[in-house]
Amino acid sequence: GENVEQHPSTLSVQEGDSAVIKCTYSDSASNYFPWYKQELGKRPQLIIDIRSNVGEKKDQRIAVTLNKTAKHFSLHITETQPEDSAVYFCAAGGYQKVTFGIGTKLQVIP
Amino acid sequence: DAGVIQSPRHEVTEMGQEVTLRCKPISGHNSLFWYRQTMMRGLELLIYFNNNVPIDDSGMPEDRFSAKMPNASFSTLKIQPSEPRDSAVYFCASSLGGGLNTEAFFGQGTRLTVV
Numbered sequence: 071g072e073n074v075e076q077h078p079s080t081l082s083v084q085e086g087d088s089a090v091i092k093c094t095y096s097d098s099a100s101n102y103f104p105w106y107k108q109e110l111g112k113r114p115q116l117i118i119d120i121r122s123n124v125g126e127k128k129d130q131r132i133a134v135t136l137n138k139t140a141k142h143f144s145l146h147i148t149e150t151q152p153e154d155s156a157v158y159f160c161a162a163g164g165y166q167k168v169t170f171g172i173g174t175k176l177q178v179i180p
Numbered sequence: 181d182a183g184v185i186q187s188p189r190h191e192v193t194e195m196g197q198e199v200t201l202r203c204k205p206i207s208g209h210n211s212l213f214w215y216r217q218t219m220m221r222g223l224e225l226l227i228y229f230n231n232n233v234p235i236d237d238s239g240m241p242e243d244r245f246s247a248k249m250p251n252a253s254f255s256t257l258k259i260q261p262s263e264p265r266d267s268a269v270y271f272c273a274s275s276l277g278g279g280l281n282t283e284a285f286f287g288q289g290t291r292l293t294v295v
Contacts, residue, residue, distance in 0.1 A: 071238070101281070102281035104283065104284075112288075113271065113286040113287065113288055113289060114223070114271070114286050115286070116283045116284070119283065159222070159223060163281050164281065165281065166211055166228065166230060166235070166275075166277060166281055167213070167225060167228055167235075167236065167281070168225075168281065168284075169225070170222055170223040170224075170225075171222070172221075172222040173222050173223075
């Protein structure tokens with residue numbers, strides 16, 4: 071089955087700086103790569119996703135990149151704000167289901 | 181739509197007791213997922229259904245766990261007998277399904293504590 075590794079496990083940045091979270095996956099058949107944000111005590115919610123026919127996708131301050139050859143994908147958050155503090159999960163999957171990474175706890179310091 | 185609805189939000193039970201968690205997916209969604217979240221193991225997929233049929237239950241930890249989806253608007257996850265190591269947050273999620281992997285919408289979760 072799919073195996074997703076995510077790092078770092080924790081990340082602290084100053085407000086306004088950028089944050090980068092990286093993931094690798096093992097199954098070359100995976101073609102869907104969502105990112106979820108989970109605030110403390112809340113449910114995970116999708117913030118952005120990318121499919122294998124696309125190398126990069128942006129949505130305001132958030133961008134994802136995908137390197138299918140290397141089986142790497144990354145989340146980039148620019149101009150971080152305190153409300154970006156949360157746990158971020160990457161995931162990878164093919165038909166219908168995804169496998170999640172272990173999560174990255176991001177702390178944005180005002 | 182009110183989103184994915186789970187009940188109860190919190191459950192405290194004694195070891196050996198039966199626990200039943202409930203989920204109502206978003207209307208029109210064809211895929212339903214049960215996840216378990218712990219600090220050590222993150223979000224683990226236990227089982228998922230497509231059109232009410234269990235497709236993959238390889239994540240179910242052992243025979244003490246069972247899940248059903250009797251109709252398109254209701255699913256249960258049962259643990260019998262429960263053990264302290266089952267303590268976790270259990271999430272139900274649903275998605276459109278239909279063969280294309282799409283956004284999963286999560287419920288609020290059930291925090292289970294087995295003492």
